Amino acid sequence: MTISGWGRFPKIKASIFSPHNESKCRDYLKEVEECIAQGLGRSYGDSALNSNVLCSRRLNLILDFNDKEGIISCESGVSLAELIETFLPRGWFLKVTPGTRFVTVGGAIASDVHGKNHHKDGSFSESVISFRLMLPDGEIILCSRSQNQELFYATCGGMGLTGIILSATIQLEKVQSAYIKQTTIRAANLNEIFDLFEEHKTTKYSVAWIDCLARAKDRGRSLLMLGEHDVDEDFSFSSSKKLSIPFDFPSITLNRYTVELFNRLYYNKAKNSVTENKSSLLSFFYPLDAIGNWNKIYGSRGFIQYQFVLPRESSLEGLQKILTKVSTSGMASFLAVLKLFGKENNNLISFPLEGYTLALDMKIQPGIWELLNHLDKIVLDYNGRLYLAKDARMKADTFQRGYPKWEQFRQLRDKLGLSEKINSLQSKRIGL
Numbered sequence: 001m002t003i004s005g006w007g008r009f010p011k012i013k014a015s016i017f018s019p020h021n022e023s024k025c026r027d028y029l030k031e032v033e034e035c036i037a038q039g040l041g042r043s044y045g046d047s048a049l050n051s052n053v054l055c056s057r058r059l060n061l062i063l064d065f066n067d068k069e070g071i072i073s074c075e076s077g078v079s080l081a082e083l084i085e086t087f088l089p090r091g092w093f094l095k096v097t098p099g100t101r102f103v104t105v106g107g108a109i110a111s112d113v114h115g116k117n118h119h120k121d122g123s124f125s126e127s128v129i130s131f132r133l134m135l136p137d138g139e140i141i142l143c144s145r146s147q148n149q150e151l152f153y154a155t156c157g158g159m160g161l162t163g164i165i166l167s168a169t170i171q172l173e174k175v176q177s178a179y180i181k182q183t184t185i186r187a188a189n190l191n192e193i194f195d196l197f198e199e200h201k202t203t204k205y206s207v208a209w210i211d212c213l214a215r216a217k218d219r220g221r222s223l224l225m226l227g228e229h230d231v232d233e234d235f236s237f238s239s240s241k242k243l244s245i246p247f248d249f250p251s252i253t254l255n256r257y258t259v260e261l262f263n264r265l266y267y268n269k270a271k272n273s274v275t276e277n278k279s280s281l282l283s284f285f286y287p288l289d290a291i292g293n294w295n296k297i298y299g300s301r302g303f304i305q306y307q308f309v310l311p312r313e314s315s316l317e318g319l320q321k322i323l324t325k326v327s328t329s330g331m332a333s334f335l336a337v338l339k340l341f342g343k344e345n346n347n348l349i350s351f352p353l354e355g356y357t358l359a360l361d362m363k364i365q366p367g368i369w370e371l372l373n374h375l376d377k378i379v380l381d382y383n384g385r386l387y388l389a390k391d392a393r394m395k396a397d398t399f400q401r402g403y404p405k406w407e408q409f410r411q412l413r414d415k416l417g418l419s420e421k422i423n424s425l426q427s428k429r430i431g432l
Helices: 022-031 080-090 105-111 149-155 190-199 256-268 281-285 294-298 312-329 368-381 396-402 406-415 425-429
Strands: 002-004 011-013 015-017 036-038 052-055 062-066 071-075 092-094 128-134 140-144 164-174 179-187 205-210 222-229 274-280 303-311 336-341 355-363
Touching (some): 022 128, 022 164, 036 105, 071 080, 080 105, 105 164, 179 190, 190 222, 190 312, 274 281, 303 312, 303 368, 355 368, 368 396
Parallel strands (some): 015 052, 036 052
Antiparallel strands (some): 002 011, 071 164, 092 164, 205 336, 336 355
16 A cells, blocks of 8 residues: 655555554564554654554553553553543643644654653653563563663664564653643744743743744744643543545645735734633644644645754754745745754654754745755754654755764664664665
């Protein structure tokens, strides 16, 4: 069958195998020449693509839950949506969550996903206590910060390249509501949004939407969304989709003029400089989850999500250059999201480092590759890196310059025979 990541580029022919137990996983690894694991297919590019794909979705049992401490053990194919639906009514929520809840636990570990609270709570791996990992020869080992430590730090953020994650034990966070107290603040330009992030760095959650077409004195104008958990003990919520995109939009739909109009309307919807409201957890963390198949908006050729991070000391200058290049290119993104990252963790190839990260969604069109190559150069000039879970076209030297521990990661793969059996299109492209 034909498969792709969420960005729908690239598309390849692949054989999909969906085991329902560990024995079937072991048999599959013995049979295939090479493969990669995949969960719900929400990585954007080719990090979970291979001609042979082991789909973990049927490994979806919740194994144990400690209601007093909020510690859950589950198989790797359990989705974050299922955890929320099961445990939020009991007063427990994820310590760290990405921008979609349609991600498996195994995928969240492999991508070491981050959320709107990285500046305070780090990445998803901070909530991971341990996991069970199957190596190419079928051996199953338990990995934690004290046991098989090297594999623990390689697997968290390792893009599925260290074996098959079978199950995990993670720590949830106690909450007193299914709602968020949200504050939205308008920022006139990039300098102002940086000042606001720093002013509110003690707030639990923060994220900004940026108008990446704005120029001159308006460059980087933004809406900063801040959030704290409510304490109203209201755990009612609805997880149903409100809308679904039934077909691919014509490629011409998203152009400089339509995006410019959308951005102007979106920025001006915040009529006051500061707005406060109560928002459900689902709408605050997962606004796009309410729209089924929203990736079809970009047309049949698909899109690239380009996400990078720059060190704190060079973020403002680097982002000024990048936004200038994007705004003059005419290849605009109406989904441009800026977040503040806290300190880098010990994982070998995890994405976050202390600074600012910007994610841009751009449809595939003539000139896009040249633009992204130029942006790569700016990111590297400012000692930044690109996010592997969003990547579909990064060159090997770009990856290697951005991830200083990549050789240690590759040596571990070679030592355990992983480079012969566990591969993705991405791992081959970037030299792993």
